[in-house]
Amino acid sequence: MSFEKDIAEMDPKDLPDVPAFQDDFTREFMASTEEVGDGYYVFQSKTGGYTMMYPGDAKMSPRYYEINNEYFESIRFGSDHEEITGDTYSVRVIYKTGKRTNDVEVLFSVLSDMIGYKGDYEETEFEDKIIYFATMKFAPEDMEGSSYRFFGIVKSKTSNQAVSYLYKIYCNDKQGNCNYDMDFIEQHVKKLMNSIEFINED
Numbered sequence: 001m002s003f004e005k006d007i008a009e010m011d012p013k014d015l016p017d018v019p020a021f022q023d024d025f026t027r028e029f030m031a032s033t034e035e036v037g038d039g040y041y042v043f044q045s046k047t048g049g050y051t052m053m054y055p056g057d058a059k060m061s062p063r064y065y066e067i068n069n070e071y072f073e074s075i076r077f078g079s080d081h082e083e084i085t086g087d088t089y090s091v092r093v094i095y096k097t098g099k100r101t102n103d104v105e106v107l108f109s110v111l112s113d114m115i116g117y118k119g120d121y122e123e124t125e126f127e128d129k130i131i132y133f134a135t136m137k138f139a140p141e142d143m144e145g146s147s148y149r150f151f152g153i154v155k156s157k158t159s160n161q162a163v164s165y166l167y168k169i170y171c172n173d174k175q176g177n178c179n180y181d182m183d184f185i186e187q188h189v190k191k192l193m194n195s196i197e198f199i200n201e202d
Contacts, residue, residue: 018056026060047073053195094164101162107153111164130155146171150189156198
């Protein structure tokens with residue numbers, strides 16, 4: 001896959017008229033101006049470790065961005081209009097590389113502890129990676145509304161690389177009873193997770 005290296009320096013007027021390219025910070029991660037799906041573009045990690053499909057309507061938050069050389073990167077992005085539900089959503093993606101990624105139980109523990117999940121993960125194996133997936137509804141007792149969380153681990157089969165992926169949709173109904181098509185959203189998130197391609201592999 002070839003990437004356009006100079007997108008961050010291009011005049012925004014010459015780029016797609018979507019937040020991913022019009023926002024100065026987010027634009028730094030866009031690898032090509034060509035769509036790879038309806039409304040999606042190629043995101044390239046600054047670690048050089050992976051690419052994935054990224055929604056054109058979403059901005060990344062520099063406040064929550066973290067990177068440690070090529071070994072670790074954490075990003076957050078989202079918008080006020082999730083394409084399936086129309087509600088606010090956010091995505092957190094954490095990339096890690098090194099021998100610690102070989103212990104999938106440790107990866108499960110870190111992700112589950114982060115979001116308060118106590119269940120199991122569904123495993124799906126592909127030619128180059130394994131995806132572990134789960135869902136949950138989160139409804140704080142002291143707050144109105146709730147969020148639906150679709151999340152998991154994408155683990156390379158050929159290198160010491162892994163990505164934790166958390167997709168949250170916020171239900172603003174006071175009773176937390178938003179009528180979402182959960183199966184459709186689940187398939188959508190799995191497609192996004194499967195779009196992750198690891199590069200610079202051992």
